[in-house]
Amino acid sequence: MTPLVFRWPERSSSLLLPAFFALAVAVHAMAFYLFQVVYPPTASIAPPPAHVTLLTPATAENRALLSWLEHQAPRPVVIPGEPSPGIAYTPSYRTGGPPPRSTIAEVATALPWPSGLPPASRRSAPAEPTRPGIASTLRVSESLRPRAASLPATVALAPEQGSRLPTVYLAAVTAEGEISHLFLQSGSGDPALDDAAGKYLRTLSLLKAPGAPLLWGTVTLVWGAGGQTP
Numbered sequence: 202m203t204p205l206v207f208r209w210p211e212r213s214s215s216l217l218l219p220a221f222f223a224l225a226v227a228v229h230a231m232a233f234y235l236f237q238v239v240y241p242p243t244a245s246i247a248p249p250p251a252h253v254t255l256l257t258p259a260t261a262e263n264r265a266l267l268s269w270l271e272h273q274a275p276r277p278v279v280i281p282g283e284p285s286p287g288i289a290y291t292p293s294y295r296t297g298g299p300p301p302r303s304t305i306a307e308v309a310t311a312l313p314w315p316s317g318l319p320p321a322s323r324r325s326a327p328a329e330p331t332r333p334g335i336a337s338t339l340r341v342s343e344s345l346r347p348r349a350a351s352l353p354a355t356v357a358l359a360p361e362q363g364s365r366l367p368t369v370y371l372a373a374v375t376a377e378g379e380i381s382h383l384f385l386q387s388g389s390g391d392p393a394l395d396d397a398a399g400k401y402l403r404t405l406s407l408l409k410a411p412g413a414p415l416l417w418g419t420v421t422l423v424w425g426a427g428g429q430t431p
Contacts, residue, residue: 338356371385372420
């Protein structure tokens with residue numbers, strides 16, 4: 202047998218290499234175990250199953266939504282080349298514009314034209330006769346009528362001009378026939394006239410009723426026209 206060029210040492214059986222392999226396997230197994238503990242696998246969530254929702258008029262909420270959709274539905278659109286759906290065209294000048302926010306009050310009395318006659322020839326127009334005033338009437342409620350026989354049917358109070366709404370007072374009458382309390386329920390529109398009416402009512406006296414409790418009722422003054430205020 203030809204001897205080798207180099208002299209190789211003879212190897213004896215040793216467990217060093219298998220020990221290194223076993224140690225490497227153990228280290229890898231420990232590393233995989235630590236990764237599983239520190240970084241656990243993420244749980245995957247499955248997508249929700251597909252479902253269909255129908256809007257039926259079975260509930261009040263669905264009916265309200267369907268009504269809103271019907272009112273918000275787009276109007277039909279005329280497409281060129283297709284027949285019209287039957288919508289009549291209304292010009293804007295036929296509908297009219299919105300009314301003005303405020304109107305200017307017209308002058309009720311016209312300005313007089315100057316006379317063409319000389320000053321000496323001018324004659325003053327005769328004064329219009331004064332119309333007699335309409336007397337105001339005094340009315341009481343049903344509870345005060347048995348003791349209102351002494352009250353006058355008409356009074357001298359009347360507004361200076363125009364008509365007024367009736368003045369209504371809530372009155373309290375004592376057993377001596379005197380009006381002790383007055384509370385304005387509805388006025389005529391003229392506070393001064395209502396105040397004069399209250400002062401006038403306090404001067405009136407009803408029939409006496411000894412031992413009777415305080416009697417409540419309404420007194421109404423229906424105003425005339427053309428008279429003088431007190």
